[in-house]
Amino acid sequence: MRTLDVAIVGAGPYGLSLAAELDRHSLDVCVFGSAMAFWRDNMPPGTKLKSDGQSSDLPAPGAGFPISRYQTETTGTFEATRPIPVTEFYDYGLRFRDRVVPRADPRMVRDVRQAGSDFIVTLDDGSHVTARNVVIAVGVASFPHLPEPLAGLPAGYVSHSVQYGPVAALAGKRVAVVGAGASAIDVAAALHEAGADTQIITRRATIAFHHPPARRPLRHRVRRPDTGIGGGWDLWFYANFPQLFHALPEAMRLRIVANTLGAAPGWFMRERIEGRVPMRTGMTMLAVTGANGVVTFDLRDRQGAKHQIEVDHVVAATGFRPDVARLDMLDPALAAGIRTAGTAPALSRRFETSVRGLYMIGPIAAPSFGPVMRFVFGARSTTPILARHLAAQCERAKPAAALRRVGQAAYRQPGE
Known part of the structure; x- marks a missing residue:
């Protein structure tokens, strides 16, 4: 059986790059999975990226295939600050794959397990490949987080925003969207436009929409420099020096990741939400119960007044929590050998888990390398470093593999 140097599990921006x-x-090398499937299947109609064109490139060697070239070829123009529709970003990812990715296999990975110093990767059709190194690049779809009391609702009464995609199944229903970030606002707008009686519930006092892009005076840029993930010296550090972030104490890294770049929908969503979808801000959920097809919220506002509302369904836009235990494609024995920081993998400076030859990149790497890993922009500081490391590892492995082949030949009997 032929052995790959590297099997990449997940064909999103990080895996393709x-x-x-x-x-x-x-x-x-082979990258496995349906290319850009998250962007195709898990984004509500009308969604646009919060990051603008100049921050949404998929990195590649040399000239690569930046999104500016894609837009110029398809529309004749490129506007660096124009919000990019998700449908356009999905198509860009497919063209990137076709142009600069040497080998992609659309089959999904069902199982990864160790076999000596290598890994056996089982695909969804039951076939197997062997790989010396495996890189997990699966994005956030595996890690939806449901906080209490929503997690206690019976099945069928609550879903997570990552499940949408199409929202037509909720048309005509009374729906509460819990959350105040981009996912909450995107799915609430799509639900309203599909005919659902939609409202937003959040503990935050206001919905903190991003500001539209504008040319900032030099003194403002010095005080709060622009980066691919926002403005400010803290974000400048996170965006440009993830390797230095890795050197911070673990507890500090986890605290920063948990509290940086919170809920902030795109500025362009205001017109789809304000005056159209009721927003119950500053609310504390005292209790949430589901029975007889109705979800009942008992809420308290910031003035102490209590409110009770009833809906048919709840969409929880309550974020994601990376968790090694929820990587279903990992053999349980393999997953048990991965050291964690909280529930996320504790990664080396080269993105390697405590299992030699097994790497993880993308949002699951944020607790080790910082908030930038939650964005496409983070791929530019991830994939070149990991590629050089893997190339060096494979080069060092060649003499050992050759010696093993020589040894095997020496022990063959005549005539074998």
Whole structure:
């Protein structure tokens, strides 16, 4: 059986970018999974990226295939600050794959397990491949978080925003969207436009929409420099120096990731929400119960007044929590050998887990490398570093593999 140098599990922005970077090192690499499937299947109609064009490139060696070239080829123009529709970003990812990714396999990975110093990767059709190294690049879809008391609702009364995609199944129903971030606002707008009686419930005092892009005076840019993930010296550090972030104490890293870049919908969503979808801000959920097809919220506002509302369904836009235990494609014995920081993997400076040869990149790496890993922009500081490391590892492994082959030949009997 042929052995891959690197098997990449997940064909989103990080997985595709890493495959493109590894191509320059002449390794035997394959990226597995339906390309850009999260952006195709898990985004409500009308969604746009919060990051603008200049922050949404998929990195690749040399000239690569930046989104500016894609937009110029498809529309004739490129506007660096124009919000990018998710449908456009999905198509860009497919064209990136076709142009700069040497080998992509749309089959999904069902199981990854160790076999000596290598890994056996089982695909959804039951076939197997062997790989010396495996990189998990699966994004956030595996990690939806349901906080209490929503987690206690019976099945069928609550869903997570990551499940939408199409929202037509909730048309005509009374729906409460819990949350105040981009996911909450995106799905609430799509539900309202699909004919659902929609309202937003959040503990935050206001919905903190991003400001529209504008040319900032030099003195403002010095005080709060622009980055691919927002403005400010703290974000400048997180965006540009994830390797230094990795050197911070673990408890500090976890605290920063938990409290940086909170709920902030895109500025362009105001017109789809304000005056159209009721927003119950500053609310504390005292209790949430579901029975007889109705979800009842008991709420308290910031003035202490109590409110009770009833809806048919709840959509929880309550974020994601990376968790090694929820990576269903990992063999339980393999997952049990991964050291964690909280529930996320504790990664080396080269994105390696405590299992030699097993790496993880993308949002699951945020507790080790900072908030930038939650964004496409983080791929630019991830994939070149990991590609160089993997190339060096594979190069060092060649003499050992050759010696094993020589040894095996020496012990063959004549005539074998």
